[in-house]
Amino acid sequence: MKNIPFYDYERMYQTEELYVSEVINDVLRRSDFILRDDLSKFEIGMAAYLDAKYAIGVGNGTDAIWLALLVVGVKPGDEVILPSHTYIATADAVKFVGATPVLVDCDTDHSISVAAIEAAITKRTSAVIPVNLNGRACRLEEIFKLAAKHDLKVVEDNAQGLGAKLNGRSAGNFGDLSTLSFYPAKILGCYGDGGAVITNSQEMSDRVFELRNHGRDASGEVVSWGFNSRLDNLQAAILNSKLPRLMENIRQRREIAKIYISGLADLNELDLPAGPSETSEYFDSFQNFEIVAEKRDELRESMKKNGVGTILPWAGKAVHQFGLPGIKIMDVSYTEAIFKGIMLLPMNQYLDESEARRIVDVIREFYGYPKFIPKILK
Numbered sequence: 001m002k003n004i005p006f007y008d009y010e011r012m013y014q015t016e017e018l019y020v021s022e023v024i025n026d027v028l029r030r031s032d033f034i035l036r037d038d039l040s041k042f043e044i045g046m047a048a049y050l051d052a053k054y055a056i057g058v059g060n061g062t063d064a065i066w067l068a069l070l071v072v073g074v075k076p077g078d079e080v081i082l083p084s085h086t087y088i089a090t091a092d093a094v095k096f097v098g099a100t101p102v103l104v105d106c107d108t109d110h111s112i113s114v115a116a117i118e119a120a121i122t123k124r125t126s127a128v129i130p131v132n133l134n135g136r137a138c139r140l141e142e143i144f145k146l147a148a149k150h151d152l153k154v155v156e157d158n159a160q161g162l163g164a165k166l167n168g169r170s171a172g173n174f175g176d177l178s179t180l181s182f183y184p185a186k187i188l189g190c191y192g193d194g195g196a197v198i199t200n201s202q203e204m205s206d207r208v209f210e211l212r213n214h215g216r217d218a219s220g221e222v223v224s225w226g227f228n229s230r231l232d233n234l235q236a237a238i239l240n241s242k243l244p245r246l247m248e249n250i251r252q253r254r255e256i257a258k259i260y261i262s263g264l265a266d267l268n269e270l271d272l273p274a275g276p277s278e279t280s281e282y283f284d285s286f287q288n289f290e291i292v293a294e295k296r297d298e299l300r301e302s303m304k305k306n307g308v309g310t311i312l313p314w315a316g317k318a319v320h321q322f323g324l325p326g327i328k329i330m331d332v333s334y335t336e337a338i339f340k341g342i343m344l345l346p347m348n349q350y351l352d353e354s355e356a357r358r359i360v361d362v363i364r365e366f367y368g369y370p371k372f373i374p375k376i377l378k
């Protein structure tokens, strides 16, 4: 039987080669490398997908957060609240505007806890970064209400939230600024690094536009200090060719999630995410399928022996567990508890349904349960 890697990059290209190779050839023949029409076209398409006014392509998802924090005016010495259960990138961006990352706990759905945000607010707090993790929106309505009450800026780290919705509204379009990553394994992945800042404010869009390109405005004139963080035109062209398939890719991910949920729901040894539902206020896009498992390390070992790859989120550590200096750590006891058993099952649009069912049975067998039989066959 074929191995099922955690993420099959080879299959990603096999699936997309027909159109992606053509796009690459076309762009190279045109010598359209930096700030060309493919980028503008992608920015328009990406903004439209999120129902937002502007998308500005930048070098990667980490730069996107950094630039967004600069644009909302986070200053050295400020405190910025973020979940400890996030990629180190979110905290990096806060550090590199000179502010202090304040790490808070998550809730039972692994999204940042609203109560924990409120408890962490001080006179120095200037912003909060809700991270829409694993393809699920945070409690964004409550977070924006709280932020307004305390006069805080909000930057949504939406690197994992593309396609997710809350009460019909797209994650990444709840406030002034949000960010995306097009890292290859993200829901919309390119073949290298890429990211974007999303905004509904023309002023903020103009600022990011200048900052990503040496302070130049639309006429090419240098009007402020800036930097170089541009989304490659070649990557933008590839993303253009993938964007029309995004909704279908999310549907495929939700199908895989349904197989996992129905096949594993009776296992007391596992904590599973909420399943895809047509009636819930949440529409999840399943960037990841994150579970908490008893005997996690033995389970992973047994899955590996059966040819199934899994990984630990952030290689197994929440941000506060790296021991880095210059951060403020609040009560993160729930995060600590789940990180003892947290892991990610394979989840992407290149996985097929028979593979997902095989993964279910490998897990059932490890815990001593019989093979899963769908209700209709019982």
Ligand SMILES: *Cc1c(COP(=O)(O)O)cnc(C)c1O
Pocket: 060, 061, 062, 063, 086, 087, 089, 090, 131, 157, 159, 160, 181, 182, 183, 193, 194, 195
């Ligand atoms: C991937 C990711 C980022 C960073 O994106 P890069 O493009 O790799 O810089 C930031 N935050 C979260 C939550 C991510 O998953």
